Amino acid sequence: MRTDPILRVCNLSKRFGGVNAVYDVSFYLYEGETLGIIGPNGSGKSTLINLITGFVKPDSGKVYFRGRDITGITPDKAVSLGIARSFQLVRPFYNMAVYKNLVIPLYSPRVRKLKGGKYGDRDEVAIHLLEEVGFERDSQVPFKTAGTLPHGYMKRLELARCLSLQPEVVILDELFSGMSMSEIASMLPLLEKINREEGRTLIMVEHRLRELFRVVGKVIVLNFGMKIAEGTPAEVMEVEEVRKAYLGSEVEAGA
Amino acid sequence: MVKRGYRKERLDRGIKARSDDIFAIASWRETLYLILPRAAVIVSLLAFPLLKDVLGHYWQNVMLITCTIALLALSWDLLASVGLVSLGQALFFGVGAYLAGFLSRTFGWTPLLTIPASTVAGALLCTAILFPVLRLRGIYFGLITFALPLLMMRMIEATKILGGTEGLSGLPPLPDITFELYLVITAALVCAFGFKRLMDTDYGLVLRAIRDNDRSVLASGINIQWYKAQAVFIAALPGTFAGAFLTHHYQFVGMPAFALDFSILPLTSVVIGGAGTFAGAVLGAFILVPLSEVLRAFGTLRVVIYCSFLIIFTIGLPEGIFRFIERKYHQFERVVPLEEVRA
Amino acid sequence: MELVNVLVFGLVNSAVLALTAMGFSLTFGLSGVANFAHGGLYLLAGYTSWILANRLNLPFAVSAVLAVILAALLGALIYRLVLMPVRGIVLSEVIATFAVGVAILELFRWMGFVTYEFNLRPFVKGSVEIAGVAVDYQRILIIGIGLVLAAGLWYFTRRTRIGLALRGMAQDEYTALSVGIESDWAAALSLALGAGLAAVAALSILPLGIISINIGYDVLLIALAVTVLGGLESTTGLVAGAFILGYAMTFTSTYLGPQWMEAVYMAAIVLVLAVKPSGLFGKSKELEERV
Numbered sequence: 001m002r003t004d005p006i007l008r009v010c011n012l013s014k015r016f017g018g019v020n021a022v023y024d025v026s027f028y029l030y031e032g033e034t035l036g037i038i039g040p041n042g043s044g045k046s047t048l049i050n051l052i053t054g055f056v057k058p059d060s061g062k063v064y065f066r067g068r069d070i071t072g073i074t075p076d077k078a079v080s081l082g083i084a085r086s087f088q089l090v091r092p093f094y095n096m097a098v099y100k101n102l103v104i105p106l107y108s109p110r111v112r113k114l115k116g117g118k119y120g121d122r123d124e125v126a127i128h129l130l131e132e133v134g135f136e137r138d139s140q141v142p143f144k145t146a147g148t149l150p151h152g153y154m155k156r157l158e159l160a161r162c163l164s165l166q167p168e169v170v171i172l173d174e175l176f177s178g179m180s181m182s183e184i185a186s187m188l189p190l191l192e193k194i195n196r197e198e199g200r201t202l203i204m205v206e207h208r209l210r211e212l213f214r215v216v217g218k219v220i221v222l223n224f225g226m227k228i229a230e231g232t233p234a235e236v237m238e239v240e241e242v243r244k245a246y247l248g249s250e251v252e253a254g255a
Numbered sequence: 256m257v258k259r260g261y262r263k264e265r266l267d268r269g270i271k272a273r274s275d276d277i278f279a280i281a282s283w284r285e286t287l288y289l290i291l292p293r294a295a296v297i298v299s300l301l302a303f304p305l306l307k308d309v310l311g312h313y314w315q316n317v318m319l320i321t322c323t324i325a326l327l328a329l330s331w332d333l334l335a336s337v338g339l340v341s342l343g344q345a346l347f348f349g350v351g352a353y354l355a356g357f358l359s360r361t362f363g364w365t366p367l368l369t370i371p372a373s374t375v376a377g378a379l380l381c382t383a384i385l386f387p388v389l390r391l392r393g394i395y396f397g398l399i400t401f402a403l404p405l406l407m408m409r410m411i412e413a414t415k416i417l418g419g420t421e422g423l424s425g426l427p428p429l430p431d432i433t434f435e436l437y438l439v440i441t442a443a444l445v446c447a448f449g450f451k452r453l454m455d456t457d458y459g460l461v462l463r464a465i466r467d468n469d470r471s472v473l474a475s476g477i478n479i480q481w482y483k484a485q486a487v488f489i490a491a492l493p494g495t496f497a498g499a500f501l502t503h504h505y506q507f508v509g510m511p512a513f514a515l516d517f518s519i520l521p522l523t524s525v526v527i528g529g530a531g532t533f534a535g536a537v538l539g540a541f542i543l544v545p546l547s548e549v550l551r552a553f554g555t556l557r558v559v560i561y562c563s564f565l566i567i568f569t570i571g572l573p574e575g576i577f578r579f580i581e582r583k584y585h586q587f588e589r590v591v592p593l594e595e596v597r598a
Numbered sequence: 599m600e601l602v603n604v605l606v607f608g609l610v611n612s613a614v615l616a617l618t619a620m621g622f623s624l625t626f627g628l629s630g631v632a633n634f635a636h637g638g639l640y641l642l643a644g645y646t647s648w649i650l651a652n653r654l655n656l657p658f659a660v661s662a663v664l665a666v667i668l669a670a671l672l673g674a675l676i677y678r679l680v681l682m683p684v685r686g687i688v689l690s691e692v693i694a695t696f697a698v699g700v701a702i703l704e705l706f707r708w709m710g711f712v713t714y715e716f717n718l719r720p721f722v723k724g725s726v727e728i729a730g731v732a733v734d735y736q737r738i739l740i741i742g743i744g745l746v747l748a749a750g751l752w753y754f755t756r757r758t759r760i761g762l763a764l765r766g767m768a769q770d771e772y773t774a775l776s777v778g779i780e781s782d783w784a785a786a787l788s789l790a791l792g793a794g795l796a797a798v799a800a801l802s803i804l805p806l807g808i809i810s811i812n813i814g815y816d817v818l819l820i821a822l823a824v825t826v827l828g829g830l831e832s833t834t835g836l837v838a839g840a841f842i843l844g845y846a847m848t849f850t851s852t853y854l855g856p857q858w859m860e861a862v863y864m865a866a867i868v869l870v871l872a873v874k875p876s877g878l879f880g881k882s883k884e885l886e887e888r889v
Contacts, residue, residue: 053474055473074478075473075474076473076476076477076479077478079475079476080476084476085474087470087471087474091468091470091471092468093463093464093467093468093471094467094468095467096460096463096464096467100460103457103460104460104461104464104472104475104477105475105476105477106457107457107458107460107477108475108476108477109476109477109478110476111476122457161471161474165475
């Protein structure tokens with residue numbers, strides 16, 4: 001018998017101006033598992049993430065983290081509990097040096113508590129983190145202003161921000177979008193390391209199904225805010241509704 | 256057609272003093288280059304009160320007002336660096352001023368007790384007042400700070416508390432003008448350099464990050480509301496101090512403490528001097544206040560004049576005078592002929 | 599009896615407030631500029647009309663029309679000279695327009711427009727009795743003008759092509775550009791219209807009392823209070839905000855004393871922004887959804 005799921009979402013709903021952005025979505029996830037959330041554009045994937053991480057308050061439904069009700073929690077509280085997320089539209093602190101971007105999360109109560117009040121030089125930790133997500137070692141890039149970074153690097157910075165919080169659940173909102181094939185390829189081992197070695201639970205919202213399916217073991221499919229399928233990647237792609245929802249809109253659906 | 260053209264070239268001086276935190280101080284000359292401007296300002300400010308026989312009572316009073324406005328401008332600048340734009344610095348000023356008057360009248364405390372007490376208590380009170388609206392941004396926060404001091408004024412008028420329209424007069428004074436000057440000058444210097452230092456720490460970095468992009472700060476697990484409240488408290492300190500100080504200087508506090516002047520003058524100072532540098536806020540006050548004293552003969556026309564400043568600087572030199580001077584100090588400028596410009 | 603009084607004057611007050619705020623609200627709704635020179639433009643129209651009528655002995659109607667035109671031109675000029683270089687930087691827009699407004703007001707103060715001789719002639723003299731309360735024609739006229747302008751405004755922004763285009767622009771500048779609306783021209787127009795409305799309001803309301811500089815500051819605050827209360831962009835919100843505030847002020851003035859009247863609209867700004875920043879009738883999700 002396994003313990004409580006690390007994350008359990010029950011009948012979550014949110015309406016925006018008469019439209020159901022998310023309607024009656026439920027799922028659960030055990031510690032160390034990986035989950036992919038897929039669906040056509042506007043199917044409520046990002047809203048679902050926002051509801052879980054507290055950026056949007058749900059109209060009804062519950063979210064449990066390790067059995068504890070965290071519905072309608074504020075985003076910073078969610079982080080303090082160990083749920084970190086990245087954003088689809090990355091917006092770093094443009095005017096700061098890249099490594100200074102990571103000083104902000106390193107200053108958060110969560111990191112300070114985990115380090116037991118003793119945290120060496122935040123700048124050094126930040127640069128180390130940047131190397132981990134694929135910034136070249138000993139390059140000048142971390143010292144440049146974040147606004148000058150190419151898009152792919154901004155995405156990595158966003159990932160580094162999540163990881164700097166030492167989260168238990170990492171939620172990545174379209175990490176791969178705007179990345180080149182080779183960039184994505186270089187991310188895959190890192191994601192595997194986050195999940196397998198460090199034991200962090202991973203949730204990924206993605207359009208790039210082929211790459212996503214190499215990382216996640218379980219998938220839920222949303223359409224018009226509703227969950228239309230759940231299962232392993234192979235299972236969900238067999239579902240008629242999923243095929244219909246993706247028909248024509250996603251070339252990669254046949255993966 | 257070939258036209259000869261010229262362009263201006265800007266070059267950094269050969270010292271790496273301007274990069275973020277790397278100081279390459281190799282010689283006495285370079286150390287001086289860095290320290291001299293700061294030292295000159297500090298020394299001349301501290302020497303000012305000693306010159307009372309030369310300058311006379313009038314200019315000492317001007318200095319006093321200048322420093323009070325500089326304190327309010329510093330307070331504005333710190334708030335703005337968290338993204339809270341205040342159109343009502345008079346709130347801080349008035350709260351400090353009335354608290355000092357109230358404490359002094361009710362408990363008969365000496366100014367040396369009421370000033371620190373009302374500085375801290377006033378800042379706490381202001382933070383409590385502004386706490387519910389800290390989530391507002393941009394113009395909405397501006398609107399509320401614009402309305403608050405005026406509301407305070409009307410409330411005092413309507414309820415007749417704290418002396419109503421008459422105000423509280425006959426309050427105990429501070430020892431003497433030299434003491435007052437040293438007190439207010441020191442306060443301004445401590446705030447200017449202290450705030451600058453504060454914004455360079457990791458804590459200050461978090462504050463600046465909130466201004467730039469609050470969403471990512473939230474996602475970094477930091478409670479924005481709480482940090483904004485701290486910033487308001489810190490920013491309110493110089494404001495409430497200025498109020499409490501002037502109350503004892505004039506031995507009077509009344510409704511003008513919440514007047515628009517104490518909102519417009521600091522704001523104009525920052526706009527003239529340049530926001531985000533703290534030194535700019537002080538510089539602005541040191542230009543604006545003495546100037547408006549010189550122009551006192553023109554009556555309310557001087558308000559028109561500093562409104563014109565406000566417009567000209569907002570449009571023409573948004574970086575403010577301080578950054579302009581700083582740039583000139585750190586860079587060579589020379590005119591170089593262009594090779595050939597085809598027109 | 600007193601209640602009838604309150605009801606009638608509450609209505610008049612609401613109309614005055616709606617009229618006062620209309621120009622500010624229109625400009626904000628069409629171009630997103632919070633024109634803090636509103637009070638300055640309002641008084642400028644009042645004084646101009648007075649100067650034209652009393653110093654140059656022009657007929658009142660002519661002076662009124664000229665004052666409205668002048669205010670509108672100045673509105674457009676403010677956009678061209680002051681706002682255009684700082685367009686999009688909300689803080690700079692507010693500071694610059696506020697400075698213009700204060701400059702206008704203090705210039706008049708300096709020129710000596712501070713005594714009691716400055717009052718505008720009402721359009722019509724005399725009064726009528728409504729349910730036992732004497733109401734002068736000017737006040738009834740204000741209600742009329744308020745109604746006509748509010749209806750006209752609603753029609754202009756919802757039904758006419760140019761109004762819809764301007765509104766579209768306020769919401770999405772890029773789309774508007776792509777359908778061929780020149781954004782600077784539109785914004786200048788919105789400022790001119792707003793300033794013109796401020797002038798109309800001044801000419802109808804100022805005859806109720808003497809003109810004084812401080813009215814200019816109050817007008818700005820009233821405009822802010824009404825628009826904040828009703829939500830910053832709709833005509834319906836504006837009218838509703840004016841009615842709520844108008845009756846609130848009349849009630850407080852009657853039952854608590856006139857010294858509380860001005861506290862009411864300041865308190866309205868503070869409370870509404872603290873509790874529901876998008877206004878009582880606004881739907882700005884961006885503000886509500888903020889955590």
